[in-house]
Amino acid sequence: MKHWLYMALLVVLFVAPLLALVVYALAPGWRFPDLWPHAWSMRTIEQVFMGPQTSRIFSHLLWSVVYSLLTTGATLAICLVPAQHLARHEFSGKRVLEALLLAPALVPAMTFSMGVHFAFIKLGLADTLPGVVLVLTVFSYPYMLRALVAGYQAFGREYELCAANLGAGFFQRLLSVELPLILPSAIAGGSVVFLVAFSEYFLVFLIGGGAVPSYTGYLFPILNSSDRALGSMLTLVFLLVPLLLFVLTDVVVTRAYRKRGMY
Amino acid sequence: MRTLIKLSPLLIPFCVLFLGGMVLAVAQSLGFFAPLEAEGGLFAAYSRLLEPPFLRSFGFSLYVALVSALVSVGLGSVLAYGVWKLPASLQKTATLYKVPLILPHIAVAFMILVFWTKSGVFASLAFHVGLIDSAGEFPSVLYSGNGLGMILAYVYKETPFVILLALAMLKRLDPRLIQTAVMFGASRPRIFISVVLPHLKPVLHTTFIILFLYSFGAFDIPFLLGESSPAMVSIEAYNLYFQRDLSNRPAAMAMLVVMFLFAALFIGIYARVVSRMEMRERKL
Numbered sequence: 353m354k355h356w357l358y359m360a361l362l363v364v365l366f367v368a369p370l371l372a373l374v375v376y377a378l379a380p381g382w383r384f385p386d387l388w389p390h391a392w393s394m395r396t397i398e399q400v401f402m403g404p405q406t407s408r409i410f411s412h413l414l415w416s417v418v419y420s421l422l423t424t425g426a427t428l429a430i431c432l433v434p435a436q437h438l439a440r441h442e443f444s445g446k447r448v449l450e451a452l453l454l455a456p457a458l459v460p461a462m463t464f465s466m467g468v469h470f471a472f473i474k475l476g477l478a479d480t481l482p483g484v485v486l487v488l489t490v491f492s493y494p495y496m497l498r499a500l501v502a503g504y505q506a507f508g509r510e511y512e513l514c515a516a517n518l519g520a521g522f523f524q525r526l527l528s529v530e531l532p533l534i535l536p537s538a539i540a541g542g543s544v545v546f547l548v549a550f551s552e553y554f555l556v557f558l559i560g561g562g563a564v565p566s567y568t569g570y571l572f573p574i575l576n577s578s579d580r581a582l583g584s585m586l587t588l589v590f591l592l593v594p595l596l597l598f599v600l601t602d603v604v605v606t607r608a609y610r611k612r613g614m615y
Numbered sequence: 616m617r618t619l620i621k622l623s624p625l626l627i628p629f630c631v632l633f634l635g636g637m638v639l640a641v642a643q644s645l646g647f648f649a650p651l652e653a654e655g656g657l658f659a660a661y662s663r664l665l666e667p668p669f670l671r672s673f674g675f676s677l678y679v680a681l682v683s684a685l686v687s688v689g690l691g692s693v694l695a696y697g698v699w700k701l702p703a704s705l706q707k708t709a710t711l712y713k714v715p716l717i718l719p720h721i722a723v724a725f726m727i728l729v730f731w732t733k734s735g736v737f738a739s740l741a742f743h744v745g746l747i748d749s750a751g752e753f754p755s756v757l758y759s760g761n762g763l764g765m766i767l768a769y770v771y772k773e774t775p776f777v778i779l780l781a782l783a784m785l786k787r788l789d790p791r792l793i794q795t796a797v798m799f800g801a802s803r804p805r806i807f808i809s810v811v812l813p814h815l816k817p818v819l820h821t822t823f824i825i826l827f828l829y830s831f832g833a834f835d836i837p838f839l840l841g842e843s844s845p846a847m848v849s850i851e852a853y854n855l856y857f858q859r860d861l862s863n864r865p866a867a868m869a870m871l872v873v874m875f876l877f878a879a880l881f882i883g884i885y886a887r888v889v890s891r892m893e894m895r896e897r898k899l
């Protein structure tokens with residue numbers, strides 16, 4: 353009984369606010385002082401999925417998915433080799449360097465991004481997709497780095513040495529030995545990076561400048577308007593994307609491991 | 616040398632974009648690359664920061680960040696202990712606490728709007744309980760100059776983060792320690808303060824730093840929930856840079872540089888104070 357009360361508390365604190373959004377989305381007429389809406393309506397569903405704005409909404413959503421996935425890929429690419437080195441080798445100044453490399457996630461992102469923005473305007477990278485991906489990558493790679501370093505520390509060098517001993521070159525070792533071993537950590541880090549990039553408003557808005565469409569950019573004015581119902585519905589759509597993506601990766605990875613008999 | 620080559624995929628973007636961006640921010644704050652000729656010497660922009668309006672918004676940012684980080688860490692550690700004590704069968708369902716982790720900050724800010732405005736969910740509740748007779752009587756939680764709206768948003772978003780990290784640490788807490796404490800007749804608050812908290816201390820320090828600095832320098836939540844006076848430093852700098860005349864740009868960049876320097880200094884001092892406190896404890 354006591355345990356169930358505690359579960360109820362967790363639900364009220366963390367899940368109930370979301371349920372309120374569901375009610376708002378389906379009952380646009382719900383307002384003070386009603387505790388429960390009088391009438392339900394499909395208005396927001398029609399607006400989002402079948403209205404004149406539908407194609408705009410989903411193209412913004414698609415752009416957000418694209419730049420978030422590119423960011424995830426970029427962080428993996430730049431962190432893979434350095435993470436292995438940091439996990440396996442000792443060198444002087446390593447602790448300071450590791451702390452420095454985590455800084456972009458800790459210190460306020462506005463300082464470096466507004467500086468970079470200036471350079472990007474001169475270089476023609478402002479208002480472009482590569483510019484947005486570059487800035488998001490610098491902002492979010494620490495999560496990937498942490499996950500990969502921890503992953504490499506979890507298994508020793510033996511697999512790599514063994515493969516090298518059997519005559520495997522650098523790329524073959526990377527593709528057939530290291531990547532499968534590090535994949536779970538890469539997925540863990542990648543999920544965080546994706547989430548950070550996908551839900552970031554300011555950096556995309558600053559560097560993308562409206563020329564790179566983003567779901568957060570589309571959402572913001574609506575959240576700030578008086579149409580609570582539409583805001584709620586669009587927020588719920590927002591949540592679906594990462595959820596779907598996480599389920600999808602989970603299914604794909606499990607299947608891949610099963611095929612190889614590793615799971 | 617080998618180390619440098621191996622780390623270069625990371626070091627090059629780090630130096631070019633992060634450090635480079637930092638250098639450009641500092642340069643702009645000193646009046647270089649300014650759209651208008653700067654007047655009054657190199658540090659003119661910084662001297663403007665000593666005036667009361669900026670000091671007020673700096674203090675306000677500090678206050679919002681401190682309160683939201685403290686409340687999140689406190690609430691999160693208590694809730695994490697509660698989750699840890701749940702029987703194994705319920706542990707999986709308890710992961711529902713992670714919901715706010717996947718919500719973007721602007722969505723969290725929106726939810727605070729939905730709940731706390733004078734015509735929001737809580738106002739309706741208060742009306743039905745009989746606490747208020749009209750929407751106007753509901754206390755102004757948002758936009759009242761005390762930052763409460765932002766604090767609520769940060770606490771809702773950050774508490775699950777604390778629970779997540781604290782739970783990972785609690786996995787390594789030996790339940791027999793708690794049983795022993797119970798046998799010696801320790802009360803529940805006593806157990807939490809003397810057994811659980813000391814075990815959680817390292818991870819709580821780290822999360823406090825992360826949360827404090829995030830809410831100190833972030834933009835998204837204050838942009839939706841913030842008041843104009845005093846405003847958070849991030850909003851102030853943004854407005855100065857983009858919305859007023861071009862001569863303000865060095866001052867805006869100076870604000871951002873000060874924000875960064877404060878963050879760096881804070882990490883350094885905090886780490887030192889904590890390690891000194893631990894040294895003293897070991898001596899005792």
